[in-house]
Amino acid sequence: MINTVWFLMIFIGILYGAFTGNLGELNNIILKEAQEGVTFAISLIGIMCFWLGMMNIAEKSGLIKSISRGFRPIVRLLFPDIPKDHPAERWVLMNFIANMFGVGNGATAFGLKAMKELDSLNPNKKKATNAMAMFLIINMSSLQLVPLTVVKLRYDYGSKNPTGIIGITILATFLSTIVAIIVGKIFEGGKKC
Structure with a gap:
């Protein structure tokens, strides 16, 4: 569907450009934006490699396990169906930490692993469990404390204070995540989604 x-969006844009006589301008924009897209993707590689490496080091050193123990009461409250010390708990936490540090692209891999582990606990593979729905809801709520990608973009485009958005980001992520959790718990009702 997507x-x-x-x-359709691209096709309609090309048709509109042809009818308005702007195909030359459209080609220039496509070439310029394609180049900027590649440059931007390459510039993010450093940040992504650093944070993914940090997450791997944290996992292998046992830090994630220690953090997991500290966050266990919150994880138990949000995901009561996950058994203690199940791998899903670790992957959920790693996804949340990566998202909090603004490494959304890196968090995707952890999120896929978490969802796979959550699905291993699912007795009915045709429906999502409450834990799967809650995990998705929290991820969609923009769980992010440090928006590294946005900070990088602001730095690249010459912002005098690229980190100036961190305070409002923390407030926004706190509010959106709390609302998402409340709505998720309201609709959870102890039944499978």
């Missing part, structure tokens, strides 16, 4: 939407 492929169809993207195709």
Whole structure:
């Protein structure tokens, strides 16, 4: 479905450019933006490698396990269906930590592993469990304390204070995550989603 939407948006844009006589300008924009997209992706590699490496070191050193023990009461409250010391707990936590540090692209791998582990606890593979739904809801709520990608963009475009958005980001993520958890718990009702 999303492929169809993207195709239609691009196709309509090209048709509009042809009808308005702006195909030359459209080509210039495509070439310029494609180059900027590649440059931006390459510039993010350093940040991504650093944080993914830090997460791997934290996992292998046992730090994630220690943090997991500290956050266990919160994880137990949010995900009561996950058995103690189940691998899903570790992957959920790693996903949350990566998201908090603004490494959303790196958090995707952890999120996929977490969802796979949560699905291993699912007796009905055709429906999501409450834990799976809650995990998705929290991820969609923009759980982020340090928006590294946005800070990097602000730095690249010459912002005098690229980290100036961190305070408001913390407030926004706190509010959106609390609302998401409340809504998730309201709709959870002790039944499978």
